[in-house]
Amino acid sequence: MAKVNVTGIADQLKACGITHVVWVPDSELGALERHLDPGIHLVRACREGEAMAIAAGLLLGGARPVVVCQCTGFFEAGDAFRNVVKDLGLPLFLVVGHRGAMALAAGKGRDSAARYLEPILKAWELEYRALGPDDSPSIIGEWYAETRRRGIAGAIVVAE
Amino acid sequence: MRTEDCLRELARHRTDEVVIAAMTSAVLWPTLSGHPRDLIYVPSTMGGAPGLGLGIAMARPDLHVVVLNGDGSMLMNLGSLVTIGEQAPPNLLLIVFDNGLYAVTGGQVTPGAGRIDFAAMAAAAGWPGAHCFAELSAWAGAAPGLLAARGPVFVQLKVDPAPGSISPPSVPMTERLARLRAAVDG
Numbered sequence: 001m002a003k004v005n006v007t008g009i010a011d012q013l014k015a016c017g018i019t020h021v022v023w024v025p026d027s028e029l030g031a032l033e034r035h036l037d038p039g040i041h042l043v044r045a046c047r048e049g050e051a052m053a054i055a056a057g058l059l060l061g062g063a064r065p066v067v068v069c070q071c072t073g074f075f076e077a078g079d080a081f082r083n084v085v086k087d088l089g090l091p092l093f094l095v096v097g098h099r100g101a102m103a104l105a106a107g108k109g110r111d112s113a114a115r116y117l118e119p120i121l122k123a124w125e126l127e128y129r130a131l132g133p134d135d136s137p138s139i140i141g142e143w144y145a146e147t148r149r150r151g152i153a154g155a156i157v158v159a160e
Numbered sequence: 161m162r163t164e165d166c167l168r169e170l171a172r173h174r175t176d177e178v179v180i181a182a183m184t185s186a187v188l189w190p191t192l193s194g195h196p197r198d199l200i201y202v203p204s205t206m207g208g209a210p211g212l213g214l215g216i217a218m219a220r221p222d223l224h225v226v227v228l229n230g231d232g233s234m235l236m237n238l239g240s241l242v243t244i245g246e247q248a249p250p251n252l253l254l255i256v257f258d259n260g261l262y263a264v265t266g267g268q269v270t271p272g273a274g275r276i277d278f279a280a281m282a283a284a285a286g287w288p289g290a291h292c293f294a295e296l297s298a299w300a301g302a303a304p305g306l307l308a309a310r311g312p313v314f315v316q317l318k319v320d321p322a323p324g325s326i327s328p329p330s331v332p333m334t335e336r337l338a339r340l341r342a343a344v345d346g
Contacts, residue, residue, distance in 0.1 A: 045243050060215065
């Protein structure tokens with residue numbers, strides 16, 4: 001099965017001018033740590049809801065953070081996400097690992113985490129773009145630029 | 161000691177710090193301060209105030225950030241002590257008002273009420289400064305120095321149980337954030 005293109009993601013984060021990656025790593029996106037540009041500050045959060053709050057503070061301070069987590073952590077962080085995006089109105093940007101997505105696409109998936117993500121993204125009114133194993137990582141830069149132009153929150157959903 | 165008396169001491173010595181007030185403090189702090197660098201964090205995500213403060217402190221090392229948190233909120237996100245301990249922002253002061261209650265929901269008892277040594281937890285998580293005060297005079301004497309100290313500094317204030325309630329300020333959050341941004345960018 002194809003692997004996540006973490007070097008492509010790292011290059012895109014640098015090209016976007018990301019200042020901070022606030023994350024709880026998962027088994028696929030975790031490899032990003034070795035490829036992050038040294039100019040990007042890595043903030044290791046203890047849980048994903050905390051990562052959302054930290055990113056909110058960074059945004060208020062004028063930085064350009066991205067939250068990186070697995071979809072399971074995104075589920076856990078629901079109230080923090082709601083507060084940052086809906087109450088505070090901040091343009092949070094996330095890279096979310098879609099656990100089990102490739103198996104699901106191949107008709108082999110039984111992981112509820114894979115099935116739950118897209119309905120939850122829609123229910124929580126978070127616009128997103130999917131990044132599959134054969135897609136160009138440039139989707140990240142294009143979507144990040146669009147979210148900033150529109151002043152909205154957005155996510156890149158990375159098939160795992 | 162009473163929460164409002166502790167806050168009054170803080171207000172006496174506060175100068176130009178960003179102050180993020182959550183839960184009970186969000187109700188009381190506006191009665192003591194109308195500073196443009198105040199952020200009354202209501203509605204909030206419970207437990208989110210330390211992370212919010214950490215983010216501002218990291219993005220703006222030229223500012224000093226004070227977070228006023230409740231003990232129930234601290235319990236909900238204890239890991240933030242570890243995260244902040246690792247990032248070690250020198251410009252962050254976190255104050256936890258420990259009354260052993262979920263005050264704003266009617267005064268239900270928190271887990272471990274009265275037995276939790278938050279300051280010891282912060283110290284164990286690597287905070288260079290971690291303090292606990294149970295007497296107002298001691299807090300009043302220490303507050304000026306702790307506001308000026310190199311952080312991150314953690315303060316646990318053991319305050320009297322006092323159930324309360326909370327409601328969003330009349331000024332919308334978007335306007336409060338705009339005021340804060342103008343105050344720190346000006």
